[in-house]
Amino acid sequence: MEREGERPVNTSGIRPVKIVFLIHNVYGIGGTIRTTLNLAAALADRHQVEIVSMLRHRERPRFEIDPRVTVVPLVDIRAGSDDTADPMFTEPATVFPAAEKRYRQYSRLTDRRAEDYLRRCRAEVIIGTRPGLNVYLARFGPSRAVRIAQEHLTHDSHVKKLRAELARHYAGLDAVVTTTEADAAVYRARMPLPGVRVLAVPNSVPEPAVPPSDGTARIIAGAGRLVRGKRFDLLIEAFADVAAKYPDWVLRVYGGGPDRERLQRLIDDRGLGGQATLMGARSPIETEFAQASIVVSASDAESFGMTLVEAMRCGVPVVSTDCPLGPAEIIRHGVDGLLVPVDDGEALTAAMLGLITDDSARRRMGEEARVSARRFDPAPIARTYEELFTALVAGRRARRRGALWHTRLRPALRGALRR
Template sequence: MHISFLIHNAYGIGGTIRTTFNLARTLAERHDVEIVSVLRHRDTPVFDLGPGVALRHLVDMREDGPGYEGDDPAHRRPAKVFPAAENRFAQYSELTDRRIAQHLRRIEADVVVGTRPGLNVHIAKQARRGPVRIGQEHLTLDTHPRELKLALRGAYPRLDAVTTVTEADARAYRTLRLPGVRVEAVPNSVPAPGLLPADGSGKWVVAAGRLARVKRYDVLIRAFAQVAEQRPDWRLRIYGGGAEKAGLRALIDELGLYNHVFLMGPANPLEPEWAKGSIAAVSSSLESFGMTIVEAMRCGLPVVATDCPHGPGEIIEDGVDGRLVPVGKPAALAAALLDLINDDEARKRMGRAALAASVRFDPAMVAGRYESLFDELLARRRGHRLRGTWHRTRGALLSGAYATKDAAQSAVRGVRTA
């Protein structure tokens, strides 16, 4: 099977890039797989793609490279196919429209997979007849503006399937009423880390992700102020960068937590940092999936997370491999953290359960689900082709039979007339 992924920029850093690479690398063990990056802004990808996946780009944005196309006049004119309501619209243009269309008209793949709404629209409208067309949703339908939802409602019926990363988002997509389009929830994958899992003895709570408002690290820091009052021997490390850094630093100083809460900046790889901790914390008001939850669990950490839409409740079994607490409640978050901090046996037991439960997110498991989906859609596509061929052949045979019958009847009539 030849599988082709279309991605915004394979050379950047982000959850969609990482999970696409994980999936492609695993599928490439059994299939012919390529990733086509619309944009390219650096020489080599940040994440490891492995030797089995082909990677190419459509528009070169490396300013110091010989193929730089950022000054192309067509790249200064806005895109017409890529939806204007998509949050990456400013990076798309008449040039990207043209290159994507050329790519999709020529593609020889059995399956073509888009990895964001704007690219899914391109695939729906422009991919040649033949390949199975899949549109992935790595965020959530509910967070898209109304104009984008209308664009998806208009284009997506030409897809064969839409995949979401949570069951909750799959239910939302089914309300769009996309006739003939299969909607399937398939989670993101996270490979097993190449290190020993945490043993639960380190007195560290670990959090990771963009320092963005939606992550509500202010709630986590306020919760940890309550933790530090009772257990001053424990510390909190927060990994990541972003616009909220200055405000979070000021809050840490205001609460006198400069010896207890540390903004560590980005870390890649992150697995060694998870393994140094004993508990992971997630304080978000919204998660499209919860990659950091799975990453922490794969390193043997129980996760204390807010029960926000959409992912945590589908990943964590409350009281078994982690804890779920109400959104935006520092006291509830602090209480759940203290329960695990003060109970060594429960913390270690939940860590072992988290490690075992996280196997369902292994790339081999997730790739297997995609493989089954691709096989079923290809069989359905081939079945339609076979039925179409049968109807055309039957029609031709019937036409020939009727023509022969008419000719015979005419001959008889001719003899009788004579």
């Protein structure tokens, strides 16, 4: 155990419990990590919270972690660690699903450590945060605990083979939580799970520690992993038309990833070297968003859209593709941001130009965005989870009473009546 959390102070009347989150690698950077840490900190106000990181690749996490939250790494993949010398470290995982995108990062050692931890776990609530970890939870998690599968990806982003495997394992859990109502509806329609509650709870984003944008800086920002699905190439192409008309505006793209070299070549080919810059990863990203006047997302698909909410909390209007499944549940078109069709560079350019040329609309949308984004504050999201925990426990008790009636009381009553 790496760090002991402080005992939470409970003033709400809610019974404190131990809550465990299973996460791929809390030492990295990503939306699932950010939202898990946000929720964990909010729940730590009333509960004992532990984050179990399957992998550990560096000494300290990139994101700040609430000191009340305990971090437990299971497999140390740093060069020279004892775990990398374990023979099981090089053997393929047999429990973690082979069709899961992270499969190559897992091993028999990860399988073994996850099983050992979960078999001994005394938590009342255990929450998995990606499909493979939810399989661990279903296979090894104690049946006395409330077991919840979070889906930070989407149903349709999983290949058919993985969906079939998840259906078998999710059937034994208490709940599946998606980040959008649209995705929850897809799960209900395409992965029937009798007796398992399927619902949507959005990701949480705290109020930033920086002053909001005043909307005057001639900066457009984008952020995310530099991969093809995020369509930063489309954003750069659309910005090229903006830069031709307004050369005093600049584009800053934050993030790292395998597409960096291709995107840099595109910037160079379009002659945008002085106006479009790949800034690298930044944490916290709100510090950068607060310096911008517009944030743009050109993604082909989003399971939620953390950067959209983070920008809105900074008082910045967002231009986003109306892609499945998150943006339309976050942005109110024309009120606190703009939605444009997927893969439509001309619409993206027009939306940016509209905000650039209308200072009052840009500032009005920025203020509306800041107000609207308060619904993603961690406190109400944490209360929603607490209500879910309570409902799931109550449901279990009702099912046990029903089982007792059918297996013991009802036959006994029939026997008494026959006598």
